[in-house]
Amino acid sequence: MALxxxxxxxxxxxxRTRAGRLRRVKRExxxxxxxxxxxxxxxxxxxxxPNGAGKSTTIKMLTGILVPxxxxxxxxxxxxxxxxxxxxxxxxxxxxxxxxxxxxxPLRDSYELARRIYRIPDARHRANLxxxxxxxxLGALLDTPVRQLSLGQRMRGDLAAALLHDPxxxxxxxPTIGLDVVSKAKVREFLREVNTDRGTTVLLTTHDLTDIEQxxxxxxxxxxxxxxYDGGLGGLHAAGESERTLVVDLAEPRPAIEVPGxxxxxxxxxxxxxxxxxxxxxxPLLASVAARYPLVxxxxxxxxxxxVIARMYAEAVIG
Amino acid sequence: MAETLTARAAWSVRSWWLVAAMWxxxxxxxxxxxxxxxxxxxxTNSLDFVVLLLMFRHTDTLGGWTLPELxxxxxxxxxxxxxxxxxxxxxxxxxxxxxxxxxxxxxxRPAPALAQLCAERFSLRRLGRPLQAGALLAWxxxxxxxxxxxxxxxxxxxxxxxxxxxxACVFIGGASVQFWWDEAKELQNSFTYGGATMLQYPPTxxxxxxxxxxxxxxxxxxxxxxxxxxxxxxxxxxxLPAAFQYASPLAAALCVLAAxxxxxxxxxxxxxxxx
Amino acid sequence: MTLTAQLGAVRGGTARLYLAVARGxxxxxxxxxxxxxxxxxxxxxxxxxLAYTFLALWHARPGLGGYDTRQAVTYIWISQALxxxxxxxxxxxxxxxxxxxxxxxxxxxxxxxxxFQGWWLATDLGRAGFHLLARGAVPTLAGxxxxxxxxxxxxxxxxxxxxxxxxxxxxxxxxxxxxxxTGFWLHDSEGVRAVMLVVSMFFSGMLLPLALFPxxxxxxxxxxxxxxxxxxxxxxxxxxxxxxxxLTGLAFQAxxxxxxxxxxxxxxxxxxxxxxxxxx
Numbered sequence: 034m035a036l037x038x039x040x041x042x043x044x045x046x047x048x049r050t051r052a053g054r055l056r057r058v059k060r061e062x063x064x065x066x067x068x069x070x071x072x073x074x075x076x077x078x079x080x081x082x083p084n085g086a087g088k089s090t091t092i093k094m095l096t097g098i099l100v101p102x103x104x105x106x107x108x109x110x111x112x113x114x115x116x117x118x119x120x121x122x123x124x125x126x127x128x129x130x131x132x133x134x135x136x137x138x139p140l141r142d143s144y145e146l147a148r149r150i151y152r153i154p155d156a157r158h159r160a161n162l163x164x165x166x167x168x169x170x171l172g173a174l175l176d177t178p179v180r181q182l183s184l185g186q187r188m189r190g191d192l193a194a195a196l197l198h199d200p201x202x203x204x205x206x207x208p209t210i211g212l213d214v215v216s217k218a219k220v221r222e223f224l225r226e227v228n229t230d231r232g233t234t235v236l237l238t239t240h241d242l243t244d245i246e247q248x249x250x251x252x253x254x255x256x257x258x259x260x261x262y263d264g265g266l267g268g269l270h271a272a273g274e275s276e277r278t279l280v281v282d283l284a285e286p287r288p289a290i291e292v293p294g295x296x297x298x299x300x301x302x303x304x305x306x307x308x309x310x311x312x313x314x315x316x317p318l319l320a321s322v323a324a325r326y327p328l329v330x331x332x333x334x335x336x337x338x339x340x341v342i343a344r345m346y347a348e349a350v351i352g
Numbered sequence: 353m354a355e356t357l358t359a360r361a362a363w364s365v366r367s368w369w370l371v372a373a374m375w376x377x378x379x380x381x382x383x384x385x386x387x388x389x390x391x392x393x394x395x396t397n398s399l400d401f402v403v404l405l406l407m408f409r410h411t412d413t414l415g416g417w418t419l420p421e422l423x424x425x426x427x428x429x430x431x432x433x434x435x436x437x438x439x440x441x442x443x444x445x446x447x448x449x450x451x452x453x454x455x456x457x458x459x460x461r462p463a464p465a466l467a468q469l470c471a472e473r474f475s476l477r478r479l480g481r482p483l484q485a486g487a488l489l490a491w492x493x494x495x496x497x498x499x500x501x502x503x504x505x506x507x508x509x510x511x512x513x514x515x516x517x518x519x520a521c522v523f524i525g526g527a528s529v530q531f532w533w534d535e536a537k538e539l540q541n542s543f544t545y546g547g548a549t550m551l552q553y554p555p556t557x558x559x560x561x562x563x564x565x566x567x568x569x570x571x572x573x574x575x576x577x578x579x580x581x582x583x584x585x586x587x588x589x590x591x592l593p594a595a596f597q598y599a600s601p602l603a604a605a606l607c608v609l610a611a612x613x614x615x616x617x618x619x620x621x622x623x624x625x626x627x
Numbered sequence: 628m629t630l631t632a633q634l635g636a637v638r639g640g641t642a643r644l645y646l647a648v649a650r651g652x653x654x655x656x657x658x659x660x661x662x663x664x665x666x667x668x669x670x671x672x673x674x675x676x677l678a679y680t681f682l683a684l685w686h687a688r689p690g691l692g693g694y695d696t697r698q699a700v701t702y703i704w705i706s707q708a709l710x711x712x713x714x715x716x717x718x719x720x721x722x723x724x725x726x727x728x729x730x731x732x733x734x735x736x737x738x739x740x741x742x743f744q745g746w747w748l749a750t751d752l753g754r755a756g757f758h759l760l761a762r763g764a765v766p767t768l769a770g771x772x773x774x775x776x777x778x779x780x781x782x783x784x785x786x787x788x789x790x791x792x793x794x795x796x797x798x799x800x801x802x803x804x805x806x807x808x809t810g811f812w813l814h815d816s817e818g819v820r821a822v823m824l825v826v827s828m829f830f831s832g833m834l835l836p837l838a839l840f841p842x843x844x845x846x847x848x849x850x851x852x853x854x855x856x857x858x859x860x861x862x863x864x865x866x867x868x869x870x871x872x873x874l875t876g877l878a879f880q881a882x883x884x885x886x887x888x889x890x891x892x893x894x895x896x897x898x899x900x901x902x903x904x905x906x907x
Contacts, residue, residue, distance in 0.1 A: 098459045100623045114623070121462035133457050137378040149370050150463050178381070385818060392821030399825060403834045407680075409841055411687040414680070538665035542672035550676045557683040562675075 035107075036202060036234050037072040037095065042104030044090055044258075064090040066258035068104070074201070077228045077235040079249035079266075083342065087258040088238045092204055095236070096126055109201045122151060125195035125233075129207035132191055134179045140190050141175045144197060151198035158197060165193035168223050185216025192223060196233070203227065205237035209244055221247050242335065254342060270311030275336040275344060279307040279315060284327040292322050303329070311336055360464070367463035371471035379475055386477060393480030397434075400552060401426055401488060415556035420495035421584055422554065427489025428576035429551035432515025433544065434481030440470040440520045441478060443527040444541075447534030450622070459623075466524070466615055498583060507579045507598070514600035515575035519544060521607035522570070524615055531618030547572045556589050563590055574603035644741065645749040652753030657761075666711065667765035674707040674766050678774055692838035697777040698865050699836075704770030705861045706833055708763035712755050713795045713856045715833050717803055717820050719754050720747045724807040725816070733810070737899050744891055748800055755796040779866055787873055791860040794880035798855040801887025802827070808891070811898040832858035852887060855880040 044065040049057045065087045072078050082088050093099040094106060097113035097120045106113060109123040126133075134143045148158045166172050169189040174182060182190060188208065195203060208224070209217045225248055227233045239245060245252055245266060252269050254262035262272055269275075279295065282304050289297040290305060295318055299306040309318055315333050322328065379386055404426065408419045417425075446469065449455040458468045498504065526540025547570070555563045555577050566573040567590065581588050582597035656663070678700050685696040694702060710716070724747065727733040737743055770776050779785065806823050810816040828834060830853035837848045837858045848854060859876045862868045868876045 093456065096456075096460050098456050098623060100620075117459065118462045118464070121460055124460075126460045128457070131454060131457060133460075135374055135378060137381045138374065142374065142377065146370060146374055150367065150461055152462075385814070388818035389821060392818065392825065395825045396821070396828075399829055399834060402829070406835055406839060406841070407684055410691055410839065411684060413687065415683045533661065535659075535661040535665055538662065538669050542669040546669065546672040546676060549673065553676075553680050553683070558676075558679045562679075 034074050035071040036074045036076075036109055037070075037236070038105070038107040039068050039070055040105040042068045042091075042094065042101045042106050044087075044094060044099065044102050063258050065094070065101070068255075068258065068260060070253065070260055070263060072234060072236060074234055075228070075232045076251060077224075077249045078237070079245035079252045080236055080238045080255065081240075081245070081252060081342070082255040082261075086256045088255060089206065090258075091255070092126075092206055092236075092238065095202075096124060096204060097121070122198060123201050125198070125200035125203045127188075127191050127195045127203070127205045127208055129188070129205070129210040132179070132187055133194055134187065134190055136180050137178055139176045139178055140171065140182070143179065143190070143194055147194055147197050153198050157199070161197045161199065162193070165196060168226060169193055169219070183216075185212045185219070188212060188216065188220060189223075192220065196227065199231075200233065202234045202236065205235065205239075207239055208237060209239065209241055217241075217243075224248055246335075256342075267312045269341060270336065275311045275341040276308040277311045277313075277315065277336060278334040279309060279318060279322070280332045280334060281305055281307065281322060281326075281328055282330040284329055287326070290322070290326055292318065292325070294318055294321075311341075364464045364467040367467040368471045370463075371468050372474035375471065375474040376476060379477075386475075390477045390480050393477050394484050397430065397481045397484050400549065404552075415554040417554040417556070417586070420492045421586075422552070423488050423492035424496060424584060425554065425576055425580060426552045427485045427487075427492055428511060428515065428580065429548050430485025431482050431489060431512055432575050433519050433548040434478070434483075434485055435512075435516040436519035436523060437544075438474075438478045438482065439516070440523050442472045442474060443470050443523055444530075444537050445473065446527045447530035447537055450530065450534050455622070465619065469527075470524075496584065499585065503598070504583050507583055511576060511579040511583075511600055514604040517604040518571060518575050518600075518607050519548070521604075521611035522547065522572075524611040525607075528611070528614035528618035531622045543570060547575075551576050554586075560590065567592065567596065571603040571607065574600040641741075641745075645745060648741075648746060648749040649753035649756070652750035653757045654753075656754050656757040663761045667762050670707045670710065670762060670766040671769040674704050674770055675773065677707075678703045678770070692836055693867070694836065694838070694865070695777075697775055698867075700774045701770070701776040701778065701865060702836055702861055704766055704774070704776060705864055706857050707766045707770075708759075709792065709795070709857055709860060710833065711762045712758040712792065713799045713860075714751075714755075714803065715799070715827050715831050715856055717806070717824055717827070719803070720751045720800075721803050721807050721820070723747075723750070725810070728810045728816075734902050737895075737902055744804065744888070744895055747804065748797070748888075751800045751803075752793075752796060755792075759792065777865070779864065784864065784866060787877070788860060788864040791863045791877060791880060794877060794884055795856050795860050797884040798852055798880055798887060801884060801891055802852060804891040805887070805894060808894045808898055811901055827853055827856070830854065831856040832861070836861075852883040855883050 042065055043063065045061050045063045048060050048062050050060060051057055068087075068091065080088055080091070090099065094101050095108055095113060097117035100114040108120060111120045111123065113120050134140065135146070144158075144162055147153070148155075153161075166175065169192060171186075171189060171193060174186055174190065179187060179190065192208070203224075205224070209220055212220065221244065224235060224237075228235050228248070235248070237244065237248070250265065252262065252264065252266055253260055254269065262269055264272075270277075278298070283290075284303070286303045287305075289300055290307075292307065294313065295307040295309040297305050298308045307318070307322075309315070319331065322331075401423075404419070404422060407414065408422075412418065414422060443466075446455070449458075449469075449472075455465075455469075458465050458472075461468065522543050523540070526536065526543060529536040529540070547566075550558070550566070551572060555566075555573070563573065563577075566577070578588075578592075578597045579600055580586070582594070588597075681699045681703055682696065685691055685694070685699045689696065691699070714721075724733070727736060739746075767778075771778070802823070806816060806819050809819050813819065830837075830848050830851050832848075832854065833856075837845055837854060839845075840848050849858070859868070859880055863873060863876060
């Protein structure tokens with residue numbers, strides 16, 4: 034069942050720029066330019082793209098904050114532009130850099146307000162809160178004023194606040210930005226739990242490839258307001274012709290070794306860097322290296338998301 | 353239709369109440385600062401009246417009105433502005449919220465945006481002005497020899513309520529402008545605070561065109577001037593029909609319609625052409 | 628560092644630095660175009676309202692306080708023009724300092740090679756320069772168009788007025804600097820600022836010329852530093868202070884400026900010592 038549906042959605046802004054001392058020039062910018070996709074219930078989708086690609090404009094339209102210039106848009110059976118407050122009951126939103134919690138009040142008070150504003154029945158509120166508190170390890174923080182929480186603690190607090198009313202869809206805008214490694218891991222674990230156990234549909238924007246790798250079965254890449262890729266992470270690598278890197282430490286320095294299915298891109302003493310297509314498995318390559326040369330150590334490096342996308346754009350321009 | 357409208361209004365009031373209660377609790381985290389600010393607020397608001405007192409050391413009447421009569425205007429103007437400011441005054445920070453991107457947080461909650469924004473940063477310290485103005489109104493009534501008739505008795509509460517609504521509409525209408533021009537806050541101040549200052553003085557002090565502007569333009573004259581003419585039995589410098597002196601509720605209703613339209617247009621513009 | 632040593636240093640190469648700081652502040656405020664325009668409009672609206680009340684008062688009592696009716700109306704417009712320039716309400720650099728308290732940068736500021744007080748004075752003079760031009764000119768012109776005002780034709784009076792405004796800004800800075808420094812001892816100086824606002828609005832003559840204050844209160848008010856903010860500069864421009872009176876007026880402002888700057892210097896030393904002891 035499609036929970037999010039977009040059909041040829043467009044959204045443009047008029048931007049006024051100063052030209053000269055007094056003159057101003059109006060310019061139309063198409064932030065979203067003919068976007069069509071659907072997301073089924075229970076999916077977890079990574080929504081990525083460079084800054085200014087139209088990600089947050091899309092999220093704002095999906096939450097009903099912004100109205101599309103044209104096209105059809107449905108979320109959980111509701112037209113966001115027309116029924117913003119009804120939609121609000123069915124979605125949860127977390128902005129990584131803007132908290133919805135009350136700065137000077139204990140965390141608990143923000144949840145109490147959510148109960149009243151979202152009109153959540155007492156029993157359900159208690160059950161949901163208990164569950165979030167347990168999974169996000171918030172027990173000790175409930176009576177702490179939000180201003181005293183660390184960034185990671187606050188993000189966990191925000192996640193709980195966004196889920197108390199059992200939303201069908203959860204939008205996350207950069208949920209792990211600025212967090213330390215431990216907090217990132219906790220947030221991801223929780224999101225996986227929410228997605229698989231509760232079946233909540235998740236749409237997240239991120240700059241962190243690991244978020245997508247660990248959470249999302251599907252990635253959508255947007256650029257200049259259009260979807261330029263929609264599929265699995267592996268396919269993204271193929272589409273972008275991205276390469277992973279096998280780093281091997283040989284027993285002794287050698288000239289560039291020769292292995293089928295990979296090419297040496299760098300040699301530094303006994304250490305050599307071998308690039309191979311990202312969708313290929315590293316195992317057979319490793320086996321053939323080990324069969325021919327004595328190995329001391331090895332590691333596999335993932336491609337950076339920016340590189341993958343950048344290469345894809347280059348393709349798109351040529352194609 | 354009527355039923356859903358009442359339900360929506362009730363939900364708006366409740367949302368306002370919930371958010372205002374959160375802010376009150378927030379501010380009580382700084383209790384001493386709160387008390388100091390309440391006192392400072394009362395003192396600041398009293399300055400205008402001290403100036404009036406000093407003026408009346410040099411004269412017995414200003415524009416043909418005595419000190420207790422001016423105190424009546426001062427009290428009713430301050431009461432209306434103060435109550436409006438208490439209830440919806442925070443809306444004037446809208447431009448800041450748009451710039452900081454925090455307006456979006458209000459828009460993702462299942463409650464009316466206007467109600468939430470009016471309660472935002474709600475502070476009981478704003479009670480300073482209505483308290484001080486109310487006290488002066490009481491003093492003026494004790495010194496004035498009003499010939500109380502039923503219509504005059506009725507005009508008193510009607511005037512305060514309508515005045516509060518009119519000023520609240522000026523706040524909301526002014527804030528709506530910030531959807532297009534986010535630095536319009538100060539402009540709005542000149543209509544709210546400037547308007548209230550004007551209403552502290554008798555209409556006879558000002559140029560007729562200016563007074564006419566407050567009747568037929570921005571209808572501030574209905575806040576206290578026109579009903580006060582009737583209650584205190586003073587001549588109308590514009591010579592308008594007596595009906596105008598009873599028309600405050602009507603003016604307030606028109607203001608509500610205008611402010612609601614402005615707000616809806618502003619919000620639509622933000623969601624339609626936002627940044 | 629003592630005040631004289633400080634002045635010596637300024638007279639040396641650092642004068643150019645402070646000039647650059649002031650120019651920077653001027654430009655920064657000049658970028659807030661829309662806000663400046665809206666502010667000037669507000670000054671004009673209040674000017675109109677208050678001018679009418681003064682007209683009514685002087686209609687009842689011509690020549691009150693030694694002002695003729697035109698002077699009384701002009702008084703309102705000059706005071707509106709000066710309100711933001713001399714920051715009778717507070718503000719200007721105070722908001723920046725308050726931000727630095729919030730972020731904790733203030734402790735570092737005390738140890739910069741540039742003098743703390745001198746730096747903020749320079750920014751405030753730059754700000755005042757912009758506000759005098761932008762928020763002073765509009766209400767003055769509006770007042771001239773809408774009302775029968777009385778501005779001097781003699782350029783010497785205008786020159787004296789500018790000197791007086793400069794001194795007014797320095798006195799105002801001295802007062803606001805002391806208020807801001809209370810932030811080193813108090814949790815937040817907002818309460819002090821609020822009290823200062825009331826005192827400043829009243830005793831500067833912003834709401835009513837000090838000459839209209841009754842007996843003893845009027846005499847005391849004329850000697851307080853706030854008189855240097857509005858009362859003295861307006862009297863200079865209205866030519867109520869000429870000859871010796873002009874000189875004593877300017878000397879009065881200069882004396883308060885010196886006293887307040889010295890006091891600010893002293894409190895700054897105490898603050899520095901406190902930061903050293905407590906480590907910020």
